[in-house]
Amino acid sequence: MARPIQLYAFDMNCVGHINHGLWTHPRDSSLRYTDLDYWTDLAKTAERGKFDGIFLADIVGVYDVYQNRPDAAIRAAAQIPVNDPLIPLSAMALVTQHLGFGVTVNTTYEPPFLFARRMSTLDHLTKGRIGWNIVTGYLDSAARSMGLARQPEHDARYEAAEEYLEVLYKLWEGSWADDAVLRDQKGRVFADPARVRAVRHEGQHYRVDGIHLSEPSPQRTPVLFQAGASSRGQDFAARHAETVFVASSSPKSARVLVDGLHKRAAELGRSGGAIKVLNLVTVVTGRTEREAQEKVEDYRRHASAEASLAHYSSSIGIDLSQFALDEPILDTQTNANQSALAALTGGREGATMRQVIDQMVLGSRQKPIVGSPEQIADHFQTWMEEGGIDGFNLARTVAPESLTDFVDLVVPVLQERGLFKHDYAPGTLRQKLFGGDTGRLPENHPAAAYRFR
Numbered sequence: 047m048a049r050p051i052q053l054y055a056f057d058m059n060c061v062g063h064i065n066h067g068l069w070t071h072p073r074d075s076s077l078r079y080t081d082l083d084y085w086t087d088l089a090k091t092a093e094r095g096k097f098d099g100i101f102l103a104d105i106v107g108v109y110d111v112y113q114n115r116p117d118a119a120i121r122a123a124a125q126i127p128v129n130d131p132l133i134p135l136s137a138m139a140l141v142t143q144h145l146g147f148g149v150t151v152n153t154t155y156e157p158p159f160l161f162a163r164r165m166s167t168l169d170h171l172t173k174g175r176i177g178w179n180i181v182t183g184y185l186d187s188a189a190r191s192m193g194l195a196r197q198p199e200h201d202a203r204y205e206a207a208e209e210y211l212e213v214l215y216k217l218w219e220g221s222w223a224d225d226a227v228l229r230d231q232k233g234r235v236f237a238d239p240a241r242v243r244a245v246r247h248e249g250q251h252y253r254v255d256g257i258h259l260s261e262p263s264p265q266r267t268p269v270l271f272q273a274g275a276s277s278r279g280q281d282f283a284a285r286h287a288e289t290v291f292v293a294s295s296s297p298k299s300a301r302v303l304v305d306g307l308h309k310r311a312a313e314l315g316r317s318g319g320a321i322k323v324l325n326l327v328t329v330v331t332g333r334t335e336r337e338a339q340e341k342v343e344d345y346r347r348h349a350s351a352e353a354s355l356a357h358y359s360s361s362i363g364i365d366l367s368q369f370a371l372d373e374p375i376l377d378t379q380t381n382a383n384q385s386a387l388a389a390l391t392g393g394r395e396g397a398t399m400r401q402v403i404d405q406m407v408l409g410s411r412q413k414p415i416v417g418s419p420e421q422i423a424d425h426f427q428t429w430m431e432e433g434g435i436d437g438f439n440l441a442r443t444v445a446p447e448s449l450t451d452f453v454d455l456v457v458p459v460l461q462e463r464g465l466f467k468h469d470y471a472p473g474t475l476r477q478k479l480f481g482g483d484t485g486r487l488p489e490n491h492p493a494a495a496y497r498f499r
């Protein structure tokens with residue numbers, strides 16, 4: 047097989063994810079996000095399509111930069127309300143056998159000790175299918191909710207996250223030796239206390255003196271995902287991440303990111319294959335090109351450009367309501383999401399609001415790819431070859447139709463072309479993605495330095 051495509055279904059525990067307004071389409075079911083079977087059905091469909099995983103986004107604030115208030119986001123359900131992404135996962139694991147789960151948790155607001163246990167619990171219950179999308183946040187509204195005046199500076203958030211990971215590695219990898227757990231019913235010894243030790247960490251941001259509460263789980267450290275694309279974000283990813291989610295608008299710009307990441311990782315002693323890169327994509331397909339075109343025109347009538355502007359204003363930390371349609375948006379530094387701002391102004395002198403809104407076909411800044419299954423497959427092939435990426439992260443449009451269409455129409459074409467697997471590899475999520483016999487991080491990953499020796 048040529049380099050196989052990896053596929054994730056991108057979703058969020060909320061009504062409006064990134065293609066805003068589409069929940070108003072009569073066939074959309076995302077208003078049912080509070081029902082557990084909405085999530086178990088999603089997992090079953092993704093596994094039927096042999097997806098590598100479901101990736102759940104999360105934020106812990108609201109989009110209130112646009113017009114300096116959260117009204118547009120609330121009206122349009124633009125990621126508000128948003129429920130906890132971890133809670134549905136054990137039910138989703140119960141109805142699947144192989145599907146991976148990448149779940150977003152923000153390092154800035156959760157104490158590492160408790161977070162370490164929640165992820166270990168999920169790694170046990172999913173039999174080693176859990177991954178963590180490490181984010182540092184970009185919303186001042188989240189910071190205010192958590193008792194801070196505003197969020198820490200962009201690069202300082204990554205510095206704190208480095209220490210957060212050090213604490214986690216100590217807990218996940220180093221608190222219990224591999225042979226600590228004996229489960230000896232006859233001898234009445236569950237675990238050998240000499241092989242379990244407290245983590246003692248005193249750093250700039252965190253202090254921990256305690257034993258990791260969970261016994262070693264199949265992967266110990268969950269598969270590490272990351273999605274920051276600024277220079278500091280890429281440094282962080284190169285050190286820690288096993289899979290990086292990007293949102294490039296062309297294979298050429300993806301190639302720059304991919305090469306940059308691999309180069310940085312190699313400098314840190316991690317091989318080129320150690321990091322997979324997946325690009326965000328919105329697909330609208332049908333049995334024919336015409337059917338796909340008709341579908342996107344139908345969807346389009348339900349899209350909300352205003353909700354998208356509200357989302358985007360918070361992503362870049364600039365109130366886009368202040369610009370007239372043909373006024374250039376200033377290319378300023380921002381303390382929010384630097385790569386999103388760069389993607390918008392992207393070196394282009396004087397991008398205007400009209401140009402930004404023009405891109406928002408389905409209520410997101412991501413233009414959808416529209417076509418027959420063969421055309422979508424062609425598109426994916428081009429991106430893989432020219433962009434050097436490893437796969438795609440599929441945003442939902444009208445749910446669950448967009449996923450079932452993809453699974454029923456595009457997956458068979460990708461499989462026929464030898465670009466996509468017919469079945470899952472055995473083992474944990476890490477083994478399915480990278481091979482290996484243990485499901486644990488390799489020795490050249492920084493986490494390995496903290497193992498119980």
Ligand SMILES: Cc1cc2nc3c(=O)[nH]c(=O)nc-3n(C[C@H](O)[C@H](O)[C@H](O)COP(=O)(O)O)c2cc1C
Pocket residue numbers: 102103104105150152180181182183184272273274275276277278279280291292293326382383384385386439
């Ligand atoms: C595909 C993709 C998914 C993301 N998902 C989340 C998310 O769920 N929660 C979040 O807070 N940030 C998310 N982000 C934002 C990044 O994690 C990061 O905070 C942002 O890109 C700012 O970092 P940077 O300036 O290094 O790019 C996502 C970014 C991308 C490209």
